[in-house]
Amino acid sequence: xxxxxxxxxxxxxxxxxxxxxxxxxxxxxxxxxxxxxxxxxxxxxxxxxxxxxxxxxxxxxxxxxxxxxxxxxxxxxxxxxxxxxxxxxxxxxxxxxxxxxxxxxxxxxxxxxxxxxxxxxxxxxxxxxxxxxxxxxxxxxxxxxxxxxxxxxxxxxxxxxxxxxxx
Amino acid sequence: xxxxxxxxxxxxxxxxxxxxxxxxxxxxxxxxxxxxxxxxxxxxxxxxxxxxxxxxxxxxxxxxxxxxxxxxxxxxxxxxxxxxxxxxxxxxxxxxxxxxxxxxxxxxxxxxxxxxxxxxxxxxxxxxxxxxxxxxxxxxxxxxxxxxxxxxxxxxxxxxxxxxxxxxxxxxxxxxxxxxxxxxxxxxxxxxxxxxxxxxxxxxxxxxxxxxxxxxxxxxxxxxxxxxxxxxxxxxxxxxxxxxxxxxxxxxxxxxxxxxxxxxxxxxxxxxxxxxxxxxxxxxxxxxxxxxxxxxxxxxxxxxxxxxxxxxxxxxxxxxxxxxxxxxxxxxxxxxxxxxxxxxxxxxxxxxxxxxxxxxxxxxxxxxxxxxxxxxxxxxxxxxxxxxxxxxxxxxxxxxxxxxxxxxxxxxxxxxxxxxxxxxxxxxxxxxxxxxxxxxxxxxxxxxxxxxxxxxxxxxxxxxxxxxxxxxxxxxxxxxxxxxxxxxxxxxxxxxxxxxxxxxxxxxxxxxxxxxxxxxxxxxxxxxxxxxxxxxxxxxxxxxxxxxxxxxxxxxxxxxxxxxxxxxxxxxxxxxxxxxxxxxxxxxxxxxxxxxxxxxxxxxxxxxxxxxxxxxxxxxxxxxxxxxxxxxxxxxxxxxxxxxxxxxxxxxxxxxxxxxxxxxxxxxxxxxxxxxxxxxxxxxxxxxxxxxxxxxxxxxxxxxxxxxxxxxxxxxxxxxxxxxxxxxxxxxxxxxxxxxxxxxxxxxxxxxxxxxxxxxxxxxxxxxxxxxxxxxxxxxxxxxxxxxxxxxxx
Numbered sequence: 001x002x003x004x005x006x007x008x009x010x011x012x013x014x015x016x017x018x019x020x021x022x023x024x025x026x027x028x029x030x031x032x033x034x035x036x037x038x039x040x041x042x043x044x045x046x047x048x049x050x051x052x053x054x055x056x057x058x059x060x061x062x063x064x065x066x067x068x069x070x071x072x073x074x075x076x077x078x079x080x081x082x083x084x085x086x087x088x089x090x091x092x093x094x095x096x097x098x099x100x101x102x103x104x105x106x107x108x109x110x111x112x113x114x115x116x117x118x119x120x121x122x123x124x125x126x127x128x129x130x131x132x133x134x135x136x137x138x139x140x141x142x143x144x145x146x147x148x149x150x151x152x153x154x155x156x157x158x159x160x161x162x163x164x165x166x167x
Numbered sequence: 168x169x170x171x172x173x174x175x176x177x178x179x180x181x182x183x184x185x186x187x188x189x190x191x192x193x194x195x196x197x198x199x200x201x202x203x204x205x206x207x208x209x210x211x212x213x214x215x216x217x218x219x220x221x222x223x224x225x226x227x228x229x230x231x232x233x234x235x236x237x238x239x240x241x242x243x244x245x246x247x248x249x250x251x252x253x254x255x256x257x258x259x260x261x262x263x264x265x266x267x268x269x270x271x272x273x274x275x276x277x278x279x280x281x282x283x284x285x286x287x288x289x290x291x292x293x294x295x296x297x298x299x300x301x302x303x304x305x306x307x308x309x310x311x312x313x314x315x316x317x318x319x320x321x322x323x324x325x326x327x328x329x330x331x332x333x334x335x336x337x338x339x340x341x342x343x344x345x346x347x348x349x350x351x352x353x354x355x356x357x358x359x360x361x362x363x364x365x366x367x368x369x370x371x372x373x374x375x376x377x378x379x380x381x382x383x384x385x386x387x388x389x390x391x392x393x394x395x396x397x398x399x400x401x402x403x404x405x406x407x408x409x410x411x412x413x414x415x416x417x418x419x420x421x422x423x424x425x426x427x428x429x430x431x432x433x434x435x436x437x438x439x440x441x442x443x444x445x446x447x448x449x450x451x452x453x454x455x456x457x458x459x460x461x462x463x464x465x466x467x468x469x470x471x472x473x474x475x476x477x478x479x480x481x482x483x484x485x486x487x488x489x490x491x492x493x494x495x496x497x498x499x500x501x502x503x504x505x506x507x508x509x510x511x512x513x514x515x516x517x518x519x520x521x522x523x524x525x526x527x528x529x530x531x532x533x534x535x536x537x538x539x540x541x542x543x544x545x546x547x548x549x550x551x552x553x554x555x556x557x558x559x560x561x562x563x564x565x566x567x568x569x570x571x572x573x574x575x576x577x578x579x580x581x582x583x584x585x586x587x588x589x590x591x592x593x594x595x596x597x598x599x600x601x602x603x604x605x606x607x608x609x610x611x612x613x614x615x616x617x618x619x620x621x622x623x624x625x626x627x628x629x630x631x632x633x634x635x636x637x638x639x640x641x642x643x644x645x646x647x648x649x650x651x652x653x654x655x656x657x658x659x660x661x662x663x664x665x666x667x668x669x670x671x672x673x674x675x676x677x678x679x680x681x682x683x684x685x686x687x688x689x690x691x692x693x694x695x696x697x698x699x700x701x702x703x704x705x706x707x708x709x710x711x712x713x714x715x716x717x718x719x720x721x722x723x724x725x726x727x728x729x730x731x732x733x734x735x736x737x738x739x740x741x742x743x744x745x746x747x748x749x750x751x752x753x754x755x756x757x758x759x760x761x762x763x764x765x766x767x768x769x770x771x772x773x774x775x776x777x778x779x780x781x782x783x784x785x786x787x788x789x790x791x792x793x794x795x796x797x798x799x800x801x802x803x804x805x806x807x808x809x810x811x812x813x814x815x816x817x818x819x820x821x822x823x824x825x826x827x828x829x830x831x832x833x834x835x836x837x838x839x840x841x842x843x844x845x846x847x848x849x850x851x852x853x854x855x856x857x858x859x860x861x862x863x864x865x866x867x868x869x870x871x872x873x874x875x876x877x878x879x880x881x882x883x884x885x886x887x888x889x890x891x892x893x894x895x896x897x898x899x900x901x902x903x904x905x906x907x908x909x910x911x912x913x914x915x916x917x918x919x920x921x922x923x924x925x926x927x928x929x930x931x932x933x934x935x936x937x938x939x940x941x942x943x944x945x946x947x948x949x950x951x952x953x954x955x956x957x958x959x960x961x
Binding site for chain 2: 017019031032033034035036037039041046073074077078083090092096097098101103128129133134136137138141142160
């Protein structure tokens with residue numbers, strides 16, 4: 001089946017098997033491998049992308065269902081050399097270890113802040129509970145999103161754990 | 168370019184992260200090769216059955232299907248190699264019988280995944296179902312013996328006083344403990360407890376991609392592995408190649424936790440298929456498949472018994488347990504409990520009698536999962552100590568301190584004959600009790616109880632063991648001899664100064680998120696004064712890297728880090744001679760810092776690393792007779808293991824109406840010796856603690872009596888989510904080791920080893936007014952609620 005959509009600002013066309021998942025279309029047809037697959041049940045969230053601005057698990061959507069949609073993947077988040085504040089937050093606050101859940105986590109974090117620019121710790125924790133991380137215990141992921149939200153509000157991010165220790 | 172100078176002990180952002188946060192990290196499934204084929208497996212629906220026929224004709228008729236392989240095609244390769252070949256080795260594909268649900272019976276290779284999946288469903292396998300042996304206690308009876316060619320389902324028994332015959336002549340403490348039990352003044356607490364089977368669930372499923380180059384007599388295998396060199400050895404030995412004919416590449420690895428510390432049949436089979444079909448062959452496991460195709464961990468049931476006096480002196484600790492091995496033995500399977508034996512008596516100077524039977528069952532193989540034997544050992548011991556403290560009405564911290572090895576006891580020899588390097592347990596525990604305001608927490612508990620709320624405070628201490636040495640342990644299985652690589656668990660590091668003055672560091676580890684590129688660059692930057700940005704750390708490639716053991720057992724920094732330190736020292740020594748020649752000074756006066764070297768006392772009298780490198784690579788500019796080039800390799804073989812330790816406290820509130828457990832606070836005081844990057848060390852603890860909490864509250868691999876895995880997807884195998892966990896309150900004490908020049912001990916598993924029993928101790932403490940004395944993990948609401956009802960009825 002023919003399908004066309006906008007991905008990271010670029011119009012793309014494809015000819016796919018009807019059962020092709022959006023995540024497979026993104027990874028294999030478009031060679032955007034930053035969107036990952038961690039399960040088949042929409043539990044892990046490694047495949048999270050933005051579909052028309054909404055955080056969406058691309059393993060539970062067919063490519064043909066995204067006909068005409070505006071898709072953003074992790075590869076589209078940075079503007080040239082300038083990282084998206086959520087990406088910057090993950091780097092500054094050690095929000096990742098193996099990095100496998102990270103793209104999905106960043107996409108969820110960005111959508112969360114877009115909907116709620118000043119999330120509390122509890123709101124962040126509930127906002128990302130559809131994304132599983134096995135490495136970090138989420139501690140630094142929450143800190144990373146807090147960092148990004150502050151930056152996006154034009155505020156100074158709260159200090160890192162290690163900055164508090166040295167102060 | 169910024170020039171970040173790093174010192175050991177400093178915080179630097181990770182070198183790994185820019186690629187990973189932009190979706191540019193390359194994992195196995197992200198690599199595409201021209202003309203690649205895709206494999207899929209036909210799996211057994213039965214836990215135990217005889218295969219009466221396999222009909223592949225319908226599958227082979229599907230367009231795009233290139234081959235269907237069964238054991239007939241690969242029997243000549245032998246079974247899957249294992250480092251500890253005790254028990255039944257796994258055939259590459261089921262050989263006449265199947266012994267667990269999901270065992271691979273046939274492999275289909277097709278041009279795309281859809282054809283492969285359709286063809287796998289079209290392979291017709293007929294079975295005669297046989298009675299299965301599932302459940303540890305049942306399997307241990309041998310009522311249903313699993314393997315015809317083995318005498319018993321009990322594959323081995325690890326006994327504390329006789330675990331390594333011929334090396335340690337140890338006293339059997341059981342008679343003395345039996346005598347103590349006869350005394351009038353003793354208290355005996357005894358409890359059977361389950362340390363349940365877990366599924367590791369690295370978020371990246373395992374993936375393999377083989378490309379056999381006939382002209383080059385070489386196979387390249389991309390695999391998501393913690394042990395690339397061992398995999399290369401196993402592939403080479405299986406196919407009769409020298410190990411240099413196998414090029415294993417572990418690119419980014421999306422989490423391991425021990426489940427990628429193994430050699431798997433699919434790794435061998437994709438190489439076989441690539442050889443036969445003259446095309447690259449890929450296989451990526453699905454999450455549901457991972458429950459069948461990747462190892463599980465834990466799975467013990469045991470009775471822990473403490474005999475002690477009313478004033479808290481422990482006269483004996485006994486553990487009698489069964490450990491589930493699954494149907495086939497793989498890499499370390501039967502050896503995992505011995506890692507528990509290493510820390511069986513924990514931090515305590517007490518008599519020990521420990522017996523763990525390794526039992527085969529008709530289930531997936533078990534092997535190393537984060538902590539591997541040590542969380543189980545710590546769990547039984549620390550639960551039992553808590554019960555003992557409760558029974559005699561003593562502060563749980565005081566009971567522990569009374570029986571600890573004291574600072575002056577180190578190096579301290581434990582009942583199984585090993586010597587612990589360093590420790591200061593009392594200081595560590597006291598610091599946590601003080602910083603947590605333990606007394607205040609207990610006062611808060613009392614206040615809460617008066618309001619009808621059930622708050623509990625749980626304490627646990629632990630000792631870990633990492634970086635296994637000395638080399639002689641290789642004769643006991645601590646090496647990769649099983650994969651044709653006679654070796655001990657040494658570490659390796661190669662530091663190369665390139666002609667432009669940048670450095671490339673090659674290491675033998677197989678990281679999966681531990682930040683080795685950053686940590687190792689810090690070690691080298693610290694020794695040589697080269698900016699972090701000018702150091703590239705390469706790992707996970709068996710052609711690039713020196714022989715490496717891989718990453719597991721919290722060993723990397725303490726062993727491979729030490730090797731890299733020593734390699735950097737060798738480079739520093741030679742570079743000092745070069746700089747002395749360039750600046751006409753004495754080599755002893757050369758100091759390395761800020762991207763170059765200067766002469767002590769005259770910082771302006773300096774050269775850059777680019778200038779040093781030029782002289783190194785142009786021998787006519789250097790000291791006469793000096794060999795050109797500037798690189799060094801070091802192998803570090805530790806004289807002993809390292810023994811980190813720590814103390815954890817959890818504060819929980821239990822809703823007695825629903826059984827729900829809410830973690831109010833989690834505090835940890837860990838001691839891993841010197842710290843290279845505190846940010847990374849804390850991150851390791853966060854993740855480790857989360858996995859211990861996952862075991863305590865949520866996770867369990869459940870088999871029914873017929874051997875069906877009921878928890879094979881993330882829907883029914885719940886992992887902790889962000890909303891289940893609190894912020895972790897971490898602090899540390901620093902007791903360096905003298906086993907390695909960095910003074911570091913290891914931190915990868917500490918959080919997991921310390922945490923599960925901390926949670927159970929807290930929940931039991933919360934519910935003690937209701938008469939609850941023990942709850943088996945996972946403490947899901949229904950089980951907690953039931954425990955409350957049972958205690959009330961009793």
